[in-house]
Amino acid sequence: MGFFSRVFGAFMAFAGIMHFKKPKMFMRIVPPFFPFKKMLVIVSGIAEILIGIFLVINRGTELASKMLTWLLIAVWPANVYMAIQNKPLKRGLKPMPLLLWGRVLLQWPMIQWSRKMGDPK
Template structure:
């Protein structure tokens, strides 16, 4: 089994687990949403569904490229929430400020990771 294939499974598992967590702990995700976004609960649940679906589709050879592009779009779409967290560290006192800022380049890493499967 190649490293690329192993990492594809890792990304898919990560996405499915993250998506399921949106349903288990929606308030955590609602808390990180910028206040200018409407309907935070619905957006959290929608993004959770997208993460689960795209994670599963990433493992289906026929839909892998489409799922990878969907993940790229999703990572771009959630970037404002990560930026909001970094800009408002007082709302997240349990998370070190440096970690809040490190989340921003992590989005780039996730985008590159997903692009590998397009």
């Protein structure tokens, strides 16, 4: 596992911590048809912190790979919702449709990368 995985791990851990520091920011992008928004934000934050730690310390990579794959699949509806609603992550910021839709489109390559990351060969 290389430098990129460790940097990505640090980013994931930071993002996970932000779920606890600013939960309302993340709750506002959970699609309205999902119940228990705060619980979803907390669970995804915990998952991001664990994935980040595994990647940074280069341990449990196979588990981190599986967790990241499922997490990316699980948060995809929030990314689609943000793009359709033209909703920035933080209230008051100017929406950037190109970035929002780019994030949706990047989800598939990120899922593929996360699956390869845990491949033991």
